[in-house]
Amino acid sequence: MALTQKLSDKPRILIVGGGYVGLTVAQMLQKKVKAAGGIVTLVDPLPYMTYQPFLPEVVGGHVEARHAVIGHRKHLKHTEIITGKVTSVDHEAKTAVVGLGEGESVEVPYQDIIMAAGATTRTFPIEGLAEHGIGLKTIEEAESLRNHILERLESASTMTDEAAKARALTFAVVGGGFAGIETIAEMEDIIRAAVAHNPRLSQSDVRLVLVEAMGRIMPEVSEDQASTVVEHLRGRGIEVLLNTSLSSAVDGVLTLISMADKSEVDKFGADTLVWTAGVAANAVARASSFPVDERGRITASATLQILNEDGDVIPGAWTAGDIAAVPDLTGAGPGGFCVPNAQHASRQAKVLAKNLFSVRYGSGDVAEYKHESLGVVAGMGMYKGVGSPLGVKLRGPLAWLAHRGYHGMAIPTWERKVRVAGGWVNELVFGRDFTPIRGQENPRDAFIEAAGGKKKEAAK
Ligand SMILES: Cc1cc2nc3c(=O)[nH]c(=O)nc-3n(C[C@H](O)[C@H](O)[C@H](O)COP(=O)(O)OP(=O)(O)OC[C@H]3O[C@@H](n4cnc5c(N)ncnc54)[C@H](O)[C@@H]3O)c2cc1C
Numbered sequence: 167m168a169l170t171q172k173l174s175d176k177p178r179i180l181i182v183g184g185g186y187v188g189l190t191v192a193q194m195l196q197k198k199v200k201a202a203g204g205i206v207t208l209v210d211p212l213p214y215m216t217y218q219p220f221l222p223e224v225v226g227g228h229v230e231a232r233h234a235v236i237g238h239r240k241h242l243k244h245t246e247i248i249t250g251k252v253t254s255v256d257h258e259a260k261t262a263v264v265g266l267g268e269g270e271s272v273e274v275p276y277q278d279i280i281m282a283a284g285a286t287t288r289t290f291p292i293e294g295l296a297e298h299g300i301g302l303k304t305i306e307e308a309e310s311l312r313n314h315i316l317e318r319l320e321s322a323s324t325m326t327d328e329a330a331k332a333r334a335l336t337f338a339v340v341g342g343g344f345a346g347i348e349t350i351a352e353m354e355d356i357i358r359a360a361v362a363h364n365p366r367l368s369q370s371d372v373r374l375v376l377v378e379a380m381g382r383i384m385p386e387v388s389e390d391q392a393s394t395v396v397e398h399l400r401g402r403g404i405e406v407l408l409n410t411s412l413s414s415a416v417d418g419v420l421t422l423i424s425m426a427d428k429s430e431v432d433k434f435g436a437d438t439l440v441w442t443a444g445v446a447a448n449a450v451a452r453a454s455s456f457p458v459d460e461r462g463r464i465t466a467s468a469t470l471q472i473l474n475e476d477g478d479v480i481p482g483a484w485t486a487g488d489i490a491a492v493p494d495l496t497g498a499g500p501g502g503f504c505v506p507n508a509q510h511a512s513r514q515a516k517v518l519a520k521n522l523f524s525v526r527y528g529s530g531d532v533a534e535y536k537h538e539s540l541g542v543v544a545g546m547g548m549y550k551g552v553g554s555p556l557g558v559k560l561r562g563p564l565a566w567l568a569h570r571g572y573h574g575m576a577i578p579t580w581e582r583k584v585r586v587a588g589g590w591v592n593e594l595v596f597g598r599d600f601t602p603i604r605g606q607e608n609p610r611d612a613f614i615e616a617a618g619g620k621k622k623e624a625a626k
Contacts, residue, residue: 169272174246176205179522180262180276182252182450184210184238186508187282187487189578190515195523196244202527207246207274209264213238216305217577219508220586222345224308226352226547227599231309233585236578248274255279255454257483278482278526280518281454281464281472285445285488285506294415299340299441302349309606311440315353316360316602318437323366333435335371338420340412341443342378344386347395348544349442350376354402355547360600374404375436379411379425379443386505386542387554394561395552407431415439445506447489456483463491463503468534470518484522486514486535495536504537508576513537545569548598 179199181188188208196206214235223229238247250264253271262279265271287301300314301307315337322334337357339350354374361367376383376399383406384392396406407422410431414421420439422431447462456464456472464485465473470492472483486492488506492514504510514535521532543553543565551565560568574587593599605611614620 169248169266169270170274173248173272173274174205174207176203177277178246178275179204179206179278179280179526180274181206181208181280181282182255182262183281183283183448183487183489184208184212184242184247185215185282185284185487186511187284187515187518188280189215189236189238189242190512191280191282191519191522192238192242192245193578194516194519196242198523199527200244204277204526205246206244207248207276208238208242209248209250209252209262209274210238211249211251213247213249214305215578217573217582218303219573220577221302221305221308222348222352223545224305225302225312225315225349226356227312228352228548228590228593229586230589231305233582233589234308234577235305236582241579241581248272252283252450253453255281255450255456257455257480260482276482278484278522280522281451281456281483281485281489282487282515283448283450283489284511286448287441288444288446289441290443292412292415294417294419295412295439295441298415298418299439301441302345303445311438312356313602313604313606315357315438316600317604319357319360319364319367320602322371323364329435331371332373333418333437335367336373336375336434336436337438337440338375338377338412338436339440339442340377341441342376342380342383342406342408343442343444344384344542344544346376346378346440346442347384347399348546349440350374350404351399351402351544351546351550353440354399354404355550356598356600359598363600369403372403373434373436376404376406377410377412377422378406378408381409383408384544387552388559391552391554391559395546398546398550398552398561445488451489456480456485459491461491464489466490466492468493468495468536469521469532470514470535471521471532484518486518487511490514492535495534496538498539504535509540510537512576543569543572545573 214237217234220229220234250266253265255262318334322331325331409425413423421433451464471479492504494504517535541555543555545551549563551569553565
């Protein structure tokens with residue numbers, strides 16, 4: 167039977183993307199829409215929403231990878247779920263094509279559509295980056311990075327080739343925004359802890375490098391706070407290279423150049439290269455029939471409705487989150503638009519859900535989205551952090567506590583809040599877990615060997 171025959175024939179609200187926006191909207195609308203005779207359908211290539219602010223904590227081993235994701239089926243019982251990827255949208259015909267893997271696809275009709283596919287990692291054409299780098303946008307990347315780091319430390323401790331050992335113990339992160347800073351800080355923290363437990367390694371063998379093209383890090387915090395963070399990271403032995411960029415990563419040899427005159431600043435081998443130098447609106451925005459701005463974002467009104475080229479609302483079309491250019495009515499956002507973060511995405515989702523329901527099933531009244539930032543707070547390893555929540559500048563254990571308190575409460579569903587908090591308590595009681603799980607890339611190797619087959623070349 168074709169999938170189309172298994173889908174609901176009720177008037178459909180189609181949500182493209184089950185992240186912050188998609189999950190929140192589906193949670194708010196699923197029962198109400200069902201009661202009104204319609205159906206909410208959510209399409210996402212992943213069967214879960216990823217709580218991205220916890221990705222650095224997954225790298226650091228404080229949050230279990232499974233606990234940082236929220237399963238769609240478990241938490242959206244009244245939503246029709248399609249695990250697949252929207253490849254195109256024809257809003258005239260009110261249909262979206264969903265790729266289902268293995269070459270199959272299905273055309274899904276809808277009455278209303280919500281474009282909520284978020285953003286993807288933005289890279290530049292740097293030779294060797296695709297072969298040697300890893301991003302930090304998905305749970306798979308975070309978990310794999312953690313295992314890779316710990317595995318490199320373990321391997322380095324038995325290496326006799328000094329050059330190979332130096333490469334294994336060199337860790338670079340490119341991009342000094344929030345994600346990059348939290349990531350390198352968590353990496354340093356877990357690396358130091360693991361090295362302290364390995365008598366064949368010493369802390370001075372480890373090299374950690376943060377590369378940032380701008381003259382400062384963390385544009386989200388004030389300049390003096392950013393300078394304090396730079397000092398703090400340097401105090402932990404992390405080389406923070408400002409006004410510097412990566413020009414090549416061929417064969418895992420990183421060439422760093424000065425942004426001022428493009429001269430070579432450094433060249434070294436590193437087995438670990440993490441890329442956190444920005445995100446771009448998901449390409450499905452351009453593959454839809456909706457207008458996008460010069461940055462590829464779908465143009466939205468403050469009511470979260472998609473606008474046509476003349477600036478008029480397109481009926482039945484909605485958007486929010488990282489894929490959308492939503493006007494920032496507080497005037498704080500760069501270029502007059504909301505910055506792409508979870509604070510906006512989750513709040514926009516709530517306004518969108520109410521507006522859409524009102525237009526489709528209610529009075530038709532719509533509200534405008536306006537949100538004053540609550541400030542930011544970053545975790546930087548155990549008992550370390552920085553931020554300015556509600557305008558109060560914090561550093562150290564207080565900021566770390568504020569980070570955990572905020573995100574522990576912000577992760578969707580009580581079940582996840584409790585699991586995450588439980589993991590933190592376990593860590594405090596039993597100490598840090600820095601055991602790498604090996605062979606995740608090729609888990610069948612042991613069996614293949616036992617069965618006399620040929621193993622795949624193991625990825626380093
Ligand atoms: C490492 C890291 C740390 C962060 N820390 C913070 C923080 O501390 N505070 C903060 O406010 N923000 C933070 N953010 C940003 C925040 O996570 C995002 O702004 C937020 O997730 C945006 O929500 P969204 O719903 O627009 O997109 P997402 O949450 O990214 O969801 C998009 C969904 O769309 C799906 N999708 C993609 N393509 C398709 C397709 N073709 N068809 C169907 N579905 C598709 C994806 O699988 C995904 O599930 C962080 C981000 C990262 C990467």
